[in-house]
Amino acid sequence: MTPATFIDWASLIALVMLTLALLLSLTRIVIGPSTSDRVLALDLLTIVVMGFVCAIAIRTGLSLYLDIAIAVALLGFLATIALARYILFQAGKGRGP
Amino acid sequence: MLSDLTILAGGVLLIVGSFFVLAAAIGVIRLPDLYTRMHAASKAGAVGGGLILIAVALVEQDVAIAMRAILGFIFLLLTTPLAAHLLARSSYFAGYKPCTRTVVDDMSGSPEQNSANK
Numbered sequence: 282m283t284p285a286t287f288i289d290w291a292s293l294i295a296l297v298m299l300t301l302a303l304l305l306s307l308t309r310i311v312i313g314p315s316t317s318d319r320v321l322a323l324d325l326l327t328i329v330v331m332g333f334v335c336a337i338a339i340r341t342g343l344s345l346y347l348d349i350a351i352a353v354a355l356l357g358f359l360a361t362i363a364l365a366r367y368i369l370f371q372a373g374k375g376r377g378p
Numbered sequence: 379m380l381s382d383l384t385i386l387a388g389g390v391l392l393i394v395g396s397f398f399v400l401a402a403a404i405g406v407i408r409l410p411d412l413y414t415r416m417h418a419a420s421k422a423g424a425v426g427g428g429l430i431l432i433a434v435a436l437v438e439q440d441v442a443i444a445m446r447a448i449l450g451f452i453f454l455l456l457t458t459p460l461a462a463h464l465l466a467r468s469s470y471f472a473g474y475k476p477c478t479r480t481v482v483d484d485m486s487g488s489p490e491q492n493s494a495n496k
Contacts, residue, residue, distance in 0.1 A: 295430075298400045302399050302402070315474055317412050325423050331430070335433070351449070358458075365469075368469060
């Protein structure tokens with residue numbers, strides 16, 4: 282087994298597992314009883330998408346995808362913080378924007 | 379030979395990181411409460427994403443790409459617990475109670491919970 286075929290198989294297995302993780306996160310976003318559950322599942326979903334982009338970067342050999350992965354991680358962090366402040370403000374306990 | 383060994387280690391780390399992310403998603407589905415789901419998503423998700431980034435650094439074998447991947451890993455490790463803690467704190471003060479199987483709740487008598495402007 283050469284390393285190229287091993288990388289092909291490993292990236293394929295990783296993409297299958299990440300697809301399952303994305304479907305489970307989307308299920309929690311759909312059935313989540315409260316807003317906080319949906320925000321938490323969205324945070325996990327951004328990590329899953331970052332894993333997708335890194336697996337495609339390994340599979341194709343284009344290293345430019347790594348910058349996209351870092352940008353997606355930053356976007357997910359900022360979205361989670363903004364939605365947490367929105368939850369606190371919606372309950373009437375925050376200081377507002 | 380050494381580059382082949384590094385590429386094999388990168389592939390193994392890619393599979394292990396994907397498994398950690400899948401375990402985090404299963405925990406988000408299966409656990410009963412927001413505060414327990416936060417544990418699964420924050421810890422296992424951060425570790426899985428970081429292992430996948432290190433796998434990119436090992437497979438590509440370039441110093442600039444490795445530095446970028448390690449920078450992304452440090453960023454993920456710093457920001458994911460922060461986001462989870464802020465979300466749990468906001469949810470607790472907004473009135474989401476833990477599930478009925480919770481044994482101890484140390485923040486039930488905190489003065490910040492009753493103040494309307496915090």
